[in-house]
Amino acid sequence: MRVLGVNAVFHDPAAALVVDGSVVAAAEEERFSRRKHGKRPVPFAAWELPELAMRWCLSEAGLEPADLDAVAYSYDASWCLPAEDMGLSDPWDHLRTTYAEKAAGFLATALPGLDRDKVVMVRHHVAHAASAGLAVAGDSSVLVLDGRGERASHLAGRYVDGKLDVLATTDLPDSVGLVYESLTEHLGFLRSSDEFKVMALASYGEPRFADALREHLHATGDGRYVAREPDWTRFAPRRVDDGTWGGAHADLAASVQLLVEELLVDLATWLHGRTGDRVLTMAGGIALNCVANSRVWRESPFEEVWVQPASGDSGTALGAALQVSADAGVRPQPMPGADLGRSWSDDELAGWLRTARVPFTTPDDLAGEVADVLAGDGVVAWFDGRAEFGPRALGRRSLMAHPGRAENLERLNDVKGREQFRPVAPMVLAERAQEIFTDGPFPSPYMLFVHTVRPEWRERIPAVTHVDGTARIQTVDAAGTPRVAALLEAFAERTGLPVVVNTSLNTAGRPMVDDPRDALELFGSAPVDVLVLGPHLVRRADAFAA
Ligand SMILES: [Fe+2]
Numbered sequence: 001m002r003v004l005g006v007n008a009v010f011h012d013p014a015a016a017l018v019v020d021g022s023v024v025a026a027a028e029e030e031r032f033s034r035r036k037h038g039k040r041p042v043p044f045a046a047w048e049l050p051e052l053a054m055r056w057c058l059s060e061a062g063l064e065p066a067d068l069d070a071v072a073y074s075y076d077a078s079w080c081l082p083a084e085d086m087g088l089s090d091p092w093d094h095l096r097t098t099y100a101e102k103a104a105g106f107l108a109t110a111l112p113g114l115d116r117d118k119v120v121m122v123r124h125h126v127a128h129a130a131s132a133g134l135a136v137a138g139d140s141s142v143l144v145l146d147g148r149g150e151r152a153s154h155l156a157g158r159y160v161d162g163k164l165d166v167l168a169t170t171d172l173p174d175s176v177g178l179v180y181e182s183l184t185e186h187l188g189f190l191r192s193s194d195e196f197k198v199m200a201l202a203s204y205g206e207p208r209f210a211d212a213l214r215e216h217l218h219a220t221g222d223g224r225y226v227a228r229e230p231d232w233t234r235f236a237p238r239r240v241d242d243g244t245w246g247g248a249h250a251d252l253a254a255s256v257q258l259l260v261e262e263l264l265v266d267l268a269t270w271l272h273g274r275t276g277d278r279v280l281t282m283a284g285g286i287a288l289n290c291v292a293n294s295r296v297w298r299e300s301p302f303e304e305v306w307v308q309p310a311s312g313d314s315g316t317a318l319g320a321a322l323q324v325s326a327d328a329g330v331r332p333q334p335m336p337g338a339d340l341g342r343s344w345s346d347d348e349l350a351g352w353l354r355t356a357r358v359p360f361t362t363p364d365d366l367a368g369e370v371a372d373v374l375a376g377d378g379v380v381a382w383f384d385g386r387a388e389f390g391p392r393a394l395g396r397r398s399l400m401a402h403p404g405r406a407e408n409l410e411r412l413n414d415v416k417g418r419e420q421f422r423p424v425a426p427m428v429l430a431e432r433a434q435e436i437f438t439d440g441p442f443p444s445p446y447m448l449f450v451h452t453v454r455p456e457w458r459e460r461i462p463a464v465t466h467v468d469g470t471a472r473i474q475t476v477d478a479a480g481t482p483r484v485a486a487l488l489e490a491f492a493e494r495t496g497l498p499v500v501v502n503t504s505l506n507t508a509g510r511p512m513v514d515d516p517r518d519a520l521e522l523f524g525s526a527p528v529d530v531l532v533l534g535p536h537l538v539r540r541a542d543a544f545a546a
Pocket residue numbers: 124128146147148149284285312313
């Protein structure tokens with residue numbers, strides 16, 4: 001059973017290929033097109049397909065479009081309602097529905113040979129739910145919250161034997177995601193893109209507006225919620241993104257963040273009351289809010305919380321394919337990891353470097369040489385293995401630095417052209433993580449939870465300790481990323497710290513590096529001391545002397 005999943009309707013267009021229940025490949029279009037988030041989420045762009053990602057998924061498996069048993073499209077236009085019936089005011093919303101209705105035709109054009117009758121429409125929130133509940137082993141409760149799908153913004157349910165039982169949904173216009181997006185815009189950031197900046201800003205504020213805002217954002221005790229956009233100017237004027245932060249804007253961010261956290265804990269607690277399950281799985285854009293996820297992990301009755309690393313709409317490509325597989329009677333295998341994108345062999349990487357006439361070495365002790373650079377306070381661009389599916393760099397496309405130098409936070413934000421209120425995160429050897437961090441799940445391989453840095457470690461790793469004493473960790477083991485694990489061990493031998501700073505390998509406003517050309521471009525344009533391409537090492541001094 002060969003199913004190609006496609007997300008195209010809003011943003012983060014992506015494709016995923018599931019063969020006989022196993023995820024073979026998944027990638028976001030932005031990594032190919034080099035346009036962040038692929039496109040803006042406007043109705044006019046709904047027809048555009050992730051053509052490059054779709055073709056790559058097929059080529060990765062050696063398939064032609066005619067070989068597919070189904071194409072799973074993560075939006076069901078027959079489930080849409082007119083915008084005015086949903087309390088929305090976009091006069092162009094009907095265009096999105098029209099384009100989605102014609103998606104089979106667009107797909108058949110983009111993938112010559114595809115039988116358009118093989119295109120299956122999967123409801124948006126079912127696709128999100130499947131990306132979580134069908135990506136883990138066994139049964140689980142599932143919670144989805146995002147900006148919007150066809151008519152809803154939420155789904156709570158349960159997967160039993162691969163079948164979804166929907167227990168609650170919240171219809172538009174109530175939407176936690178749309179409230180968060182609107183606040184993002186009010187705070188001077190890019191809507192449907194920069195929501196994580198609001199979460200970062202929140203830790204600089206006091207939630208002094210939470211009580212006044214609660215009437216706009218709260219659970220209703222039946223597994224659903226009220227989430228309506230307030231008049232933000234009652235609390236703070238619209239912010240201009242001038243590089244400063246704090247005051248009423250940070251307090252407003254903190255207030256909404258607190259209410260979102262409370263809401264998620266309430267919804268998860270209600271869901272557990274209905275299912276009694278041990279495991280909660282989560283997806284949808286709100287599930288990228290790692291601070292809220294941590295509160296769900298700490299305060300809800302679920303023993304285990306698993307969050308889909310591609311929780312934004314890109315993950316619906318994967319979820320739609322998993323759901324169509326499951327509906328055909330093929331129970332999907334657990335997702336092996338987030339490294340589902342493109343990769344190159346060691347020889348191919350050497351070929352790229354030779355073509356670019358960049359001098360390089362292939363050291364016997366790569367970990368030791370790179371650890372020396374990091375210990376000497378160099379910045380390392382690290383490219384190894386299959387690219388990540390989802391927004392987090394997890395040791396395949398990462399920018400690394402010494403966590404013991406507080407100034408490295410500012411330095412990396414400068415290298416990347418980011419706001420200085422944004423934290424950078426640590427990778428840590430899985431077996432030593434609990435010495436340093438507490439108050440969160442272990443292992444935590446996808447950077448989807450924040451942990452508390454133990455007080456005795458805060459001074460030792462100041463670059464990765466956020467202003468509130470937390471860190472969004474990634475635990476690393478030798479089975480998943482052997483070269484990164486070896487590097488962390490070598491760095492610990494030199495510094496006593498089994499931790500390095502890890503941020504995504506990209507510069508401001510650009511998607512993460514995906515192919516070797518992107519890596520070379522970044523190396524040429526940003527003050528990075530060393531580039532690692534698989535087993536190969538390029539030093540800045542050598543490259544530019546040459
Ligand atoms: Fe979504």
